[in-house]
Amino acid sequence: MRVATDYALGAFMTFELSKEKPIHGWFWYKEGYAPELVDWALKTELETGNRRPESVLDPFCGVGTTLLAAKDKGIASAGVDASTLAAFVSKAKTEDYEKSDLESALAFLNRKLDYRSAEKLDWQFELFSTKAAFPKRNHTEILALREAIENEDGRCRNLLLLALLSVLPQASVILKDGGVLKIDKRKRALPAREIFRRKVKRMCRELEGRPQGHVPRVFLGDARALDIGGEEVDAVITSPPYLNNIDYSKIYGLELSLLAMSKAEAEEVRMRAIRSFIRTGNPGQETEMPPEVGEIGLRIPIVGTYFKDMEASIAEMFRVLRPGGAAYVNVSNSVIHETHVIVDEIFAQMAERIGFAETEIVVGAERIADVRPQKVKTRESVVIMRK
Numbered sequence: 001m002r003v004a005t006d007y008a009l010g011a012f013m014t015f016e017l018s019k020e021k022p023i024h025g026w027f028w029y030k031e032g033y034a035p036e037l038v039d040w041a042l043k044t045e046l047e048t049g050n051r052r053p054e055s056v057l058d059p060f061c062g063v064g065t066t067l068l069a070a071k072d073k074g075i076a077s078a079g080v081d082a083s084t085l086a087a088f089v090s091k092a093k094t095e096d097y098e099k100s101d102l103e104s105a106l107a108f109l110n111r112k113l114d115y116r117s118a119e120k121l122d123w124q125f126e127l128f129s130t131k132a133a134f135p136k137r138n139h140t141e142i143l144a145l146r147e148a149i150e151n152e153d154g155r156c157r158n159l160l161l162l163a164l165l166s167v168l169p170q171a172s173v174i175l176k177d178g179g180v181l182k183i184d185k186r187k188r189a190l191p192a193r194e195i196f197r198r199k200v201k202r203m204c205r206e207l208e209g210r211p212q213g214h215v216p217r218v219f220l221g222d223a224r225a226l227d228i229g230g231e232e233v234d235a236v237i238t239s240p241p242y243l244n245n246i247d248y249s250k251i252y253g254l255e256l257s258l259l260a261m262s263k264a265e266a267e268e269v270r271m272r273a274i275r276s277f278i279r280t281g282n283p284g285q286e287t288e289m290p291p292e293v294g295e296i297g298l299r300i301p302i303v304g305t306y307f308k309d310m311e312a313s314i315a316e317m318f319r320v321l322r323p324g325g326a327a328y329v330n331v332s333n334s335v336i337h338e339t340h341v342i343v344d345e346i347f348a349q350m351a352e353r354i355g356f357a358e359t360e361i362v363v364g365a366e367r368i369a370d371v372r373p374q375k376v377k378t379r380e381s382v383v384i385m386r387k
Contacts, residue, residue, distance in 0.1 A: 001348045002360040009364030012037040013330060013380050018065065022206040026199075027089050027166045029063040030176070031248065033239055033330055038069035041237045041328040041382070050324065053234035057320060059223035059313060060240045060274075064090030067216040078217040078233070080226060082272035083248065084265055085165070085256040087220045092162040096212040097155055102204045104156040109197050111148055118144035124263040125254055132183055133254060138171045138192040145196060146258060163199040165255045170195050174254065179246035179277075181253070222272045224312035231322045239330035240313065241276040243306050243343055249273065274313065275305035292349040300337050307346060314347065315354050318387060326386040327351075333378040335369040344381040351385040360384040 011017060017034035018024040024035060046052055053075060058066035061079030063086060070077035071094055081087045121143045123130045131139055142164065149160045171192040175182045221227055223240070241248070249256060249269040257263055289297045289304045290311045297304030317327045334341045348359040365380040 001345070001352070002358075003363065004360065005363045007364065009037065009040060009362065009382065010380065012040065013364050023068060023093055023203075023210075024065065026093055026162060026203060027063050028169065029089075031242075031246075032062050032065055035065055035069035035072075037330060037382075038066050038237050041235070042073070042075075044328075044384070045235060045326065050326075053325070055233045055235075057228070057233040057236045057317075058238045059226060059236065059317065060238045061090045061218065062086050062239070064093045064216075064218075066237045067094050067218070071214045071216060072211075074214055076214055076216075078219070078228065080219045080221045080223060080228075082220075082222060082274070083252075083256070083269050084220060085252055085259055085269075087218055088158070088259060089162060089165075090216070091218040092158040094216045094218070095155055095158065096215050097159065097207050101155045101159065102207060104152065105159050105200055105204055108148070108152065108156070108160055109200060113141070113144035113148055115140055115144050118147050121147060121261070123258060123261065125257045126263040126266055127181060127250065127253060128183070130254065130257070133172045133174050134192070135173070135189050138189055141192040141196075142168070142171065142258070145193065146261075159203060160200065161259070163203055164196055165259060167192065167195045167199050168254055168258065172254070176251055179244070179251060181251065220272075223274065223316060224309055226316045226320060228320045230319050233320050234322055234325050236317045236321060236325075236327035236329070238328070240310060241274050242332045243276055243303065243334040243336065243341060244332075245277045245302060245336070247277040274309045275302070277302070290346070290350050290353075292346045292353070296339055296341065300339060303336060303339075303341055307350070310347065311350050311354075314351050314385070317385070318351075318354050318356060321387045323387055326384055327356075329383045329385065330380070331383060332380045335376050335378060340376050340378065344379070344383050347383045348385070351383070356385040356387055358386045 012034040015029055015032040056070045056075055056077040058079045061081045067077045067079045067090055079090050145164050170190045173184055173187045173189050175184050249266040253266055289308050293307045331343050333343045344361045351359050362382045363379050367378055369376045369378050
């Protein structure tokens with residue numbers, strides 16, 4: 001295991017650079033990263049004497065950053081995610097759209113909505129009533145738009161639905177505070193239909209004239225058991241959930257519930273997800289865990305379950321990679337219950353035991369975790385695992 005530093009990578013390990021980029025910025029995803037991180041991984045492959053990957057896999061595809069970056073470079077790719085919402089966003093962002101799709105989307109903006117019918121729709125969210133999350137008019141407009149969008153065809157439907165899901169935070173009085181959703185009546189909610197209209201126009205504008213081809217395959221699935229054959233991909237470029245006790249099915253629960261029109265979908269997403277958070281009523285203690293974890297895996301159950309799941313995920317990366325291929329895994333070290341967990345080193349050690357020929361940790365950023373009674377310096381890194 002080698003350890004190097006490249007602090008220029010730090011800016012690419014957040015979603016900030018993506019939010020104003022065409023298509024990448026369609027859906028705000030705080031936990032995402034910038035396409036420049038994918039560019040760096042592909043460039044690194046060339047600099048190490050390997051050919052440019054012809055196929056890329058992202059087993060935690062999130063909102064499709066790796067897939068969209070690969071498509072823009074003419075590289076075949078596939079993405080998997082446990083979240084129905086993430087898989088939908090990735091697919092919608094990386095689809096090839098025809099001129100007729102854009103014309104239909106823009107024509108939809110002039111459609112008359114049936115507000116009476118929409119008020120009868122049952123939009124359920126597991127944490128609180130959706131009516132508490134929005135001003136009354138916004139709530140009604142969102143449901144009316146959701147109902148009307150369902151009558152559209154294929155790609156146009158997906159484009160419009162993504163636009164609607166993406167504006168929910170701005171139309172609501174909800175604040176996403178770390179791992180918690182809070183209702184704040186002081187927050188100014190923007191008019192739902194107007195910001196939806198602006199978003200659709202932006203999306204159509206950014207799609208005009210874009211090159212087509214190399215549409216990724218996107219699957220709803222489990223990174224611990226990939227439905228992909230052995231030795232099928234040249235590179236893995238991904239960022240798994242951090243060990244931070246954040247349940248993304250709750251943080252993006254409003255969007256997920258509007259997409260599925262079912263509050264039960266969130267629990268199904270949780271069952272497929274890496275156990276990076278404590279599940280209510282079932283901490284999921286592991287009695288057998290990767291030896292690299294040590295006693296903290298027993299002392300802090302979330303640590304044990306996280307690394308048990310990530311061991312299975314890294315083993316799957318090894319299985320699907322061709323000989324000579326590499327996995328680039330963006331991770332962050334964590335402080336859990338006042339214990340500093342060196343996630344990147346544990347990942348590298350597990351990878352070597354699983355069979356990867358060599359590993360390298362490239363530190364991109366160092367951050368201070370304010371953990372009373374002290375402050376702990378921790379880091380974000382890319383763990384490179386070469387088969």
